[in-house]
Amino acid sequence: xxxxxxxxxxxxxxxxxxxxxxxxxxxxxxxxxxxxxxxxxxxxxxxxxxxxxxxxxxxxxxxxxxxxxxxxxxxxxxxxxxxxxxxxxxxxxxxxxxxxxxxxxxxxxxxxxxxxxxxxx
Numbered sequence: 001x002x003x004x005x006x007x008x009x010x011x012x013x014x015x016x017x018x019x020x021x022x023x024x025x026x027x028x029x030x031x032x033x034x035x036x037x038x039x040x041x042x043x044x045x046x047x048x049x050x051x052x053x054x055x056x057x058x059x060x061x062x063x064x065x066x067x068x069x070x071x072x073x074x075x076x077x078x079x080x081x082x083x084x085x086x087x088x089x090x091x092x093x094x095x096x097x098x099x100x101x102x103x104x105x106x107x108x109x110x111x112x113x114x115x116x117x118x119x120x121x
Contacts, residue, residue: 006032009060010033011073012067015066015067015073016063016066019062020062024055024062027045030044031052031056038052038053083114086114087115
């Protein structure tokens with residue numbers, strides 16, 4: 001790959017791609033999602049190979065800068081880990097408290113709330 005890890009770039013694009021210019025989006029998508037070479041992209045959009053390279057480099061730098069400024073990917077990852085850890089803790093508590101039906105019901109209610117959060121993040 002030309003720049004950074006492809007998975008990381010795609011994740012940044014998922015969060016911040018809408019902030020790129022249309023041509024940057026097209027080039028980025030062709031390179032990272034469609035796995036086209038710089039030459040193939042250049043031929044497809046009538047641009048020089050160096051121009052495509054520069055556009056990709058600029059797009060990647062912009063996505064990284066957005067993440068540094070806003071931190072949405074990091075916050076999302078933290079929220080996912082937190083929900084996962086909380087779910088595991090609830091499951092362990094539910095096993096330990098199975099003898100107390102009232103407590104088990106309260107834990108199930110908490111689990112339902114947590115499960116509702118999971119698709120959101």
